[in-house]
Amino acid sequence: MAYLELTDVSKSFANVAAVKNFSLAIEKGKLVSFLGPSGCGKTTTLRMIAGFEQPDSGTITLGGQDITVVPPNQRGIGMVFQAYALFPNMSVAENIAFGLKMKHTPKPEIEKQVDSVLELIRLSDTAKRFPHQLSGGQQQRIALARALAVQPQVLLLDEPLSALDAEVRLALRGEIRRIQSDLGITTIYVTHDQEEALSISDLVVVMNKGDIEQVGSPIDIYRKPQTRFVATFIGTANQFTGEMSGEHTVLCGQYQLNTRPPADRIASGSAVLVLVRPEAIQVEMEADPRPSVNAIPGMVETVTFHGAVTRLGVNVYGQRVVADVTETNTGVINLNQKVWLTFPPEVCQVMVQNE
């Protein structure tokens, strides 16, 4: 049974559709990410759940109750903003106590609750400080504590880490996930950072131009992208264009690729796209003798050292294909060297080309 459910929710601004017929069911206690480029409608959707924007059509229900027109201050939904939005005139403790005061919670209980959430975010020593005396990362943790103090039914996080630097972002990401799992609070996390979404979520909703492109577990989103947009937005993917020549073979000009059997049967002769992640490609000096394994010849054009991996740009019949290799499994690779790109059918995702 879905806890938070959006049904056919749409919203336009000045006749430009920001969100189109968005439907999604979220189970209690899950962390769901809305992932997409800016302007994809993820923040608008979040703001409609919070009540800051009214949908033009569609309904939003929470715990079985229709909350579509309930004012934001009566929804019991907590929110953390990109810009922290701590009240500058209040101390950390006062900020956290604010929501409890609004609920007319008795004073001793407020104090207890403030202490407990401060402990949860491991910032008990900052209670008396003011927001401007804290670092960005600390401020965002306080904002999280403030939102959690009122024990909301749903927690919304709107790009909470975007304003922070890389190191803090990484640490806080883990912290958010830890707290979320500890409390078992249903959470929606909006981000444009794919790594963030993949690492933190139970479920990822990839959005583009107001539409949902794909909903799935992080692993499915990465390994089995269902649209070209998802495949290219999440990570890097080589794209081979060709046409279906068998149930799971694709003819790409001079070579044929064996692919994973597509989810839905694709008719022979259909124009398709085969997506292969760079890290799934092995670079060999000789052709693989097994006929089931894909092996295509190419010439190394670029070698870029990335630390853990080295990214090769290989010219395959005029097309640039990238492959990530670790130094141990390839030895030294030189420019203009002839190589064989080898990859099993399981890593080849086929999709119908509809553009």
Add this chain to the structure above:
Amino acid sequence: MASRLNTKHKAPFSYLVILAFFLGYMLLPILATYLFSVATRWDRTILPEGYTLEWYQTAFASSYFTITLRNSLIVSMASVLVSLLIVVPTVYWVRTRLPEAKPLLELLMILPFGIPSVVLALALVQIYNMPPIARSPYLLVSATVIFSMPFMYRAVSNAIEAIDANTLTEAAQSLGAGLGPILTRVIIPNIFPGILSGSLLVFATVFAEFTLAKLITGAGFKTFPLLLVEYTRKNGSVAAALSVISFTIAWVASMLILLVGRSGKSGRQEHAPTH
């Protein structure tokens, strides 16, 4: 480096000349007024011929002194209050819910500078020509509120632009706050310095306002500047004494407001970084 040293040597002198000129231009009339208010006679010599407090005694003894002072304080404080009640919610509303109305508001807030107070006063007197409003202190306060509103608007508007009013509002909403607590606990405390300086400007402007008071209420509700102008015709020295009193009141009021502002701040922002 050399050029920097050069400017360091040259700049102070030219700056000092400009500064001295400016200060002289601003302060000389005030100093002269102060001196004139304690001078026995000062029209045949470079410095006053003697010094006396007689003019202050005459001023204080005038039956109108306390009445006009009280009237002016009433009008000034009422203007501050009405101005606050109109401007603060409006600016907040436009900032958070109706940003498209901002250009209109900006335009309206320039109008009082463009319309001479004589025109404003005569128009109001003619339009609101029915009792109990006609020529009443209420009408005067309405006029002074319009006349001084740009000062309040500018100060409050700048203050609200400096905080992220939208996000703070939404943060408070998501924590269960309605409009009342949002305004009183979140928005107003954070724009308080702007509210203070706006109040100060309105108070000072209205306290010294002559034209509107003269044309709208006149003798019916005489204000301090009216008394002052009366005395400039009767006795310049007493007028100077009244001017000094008027200055002093404006300064004391400013200091009080600044003090209140600072004490409200110091408790919570003593470690505030300067930015």
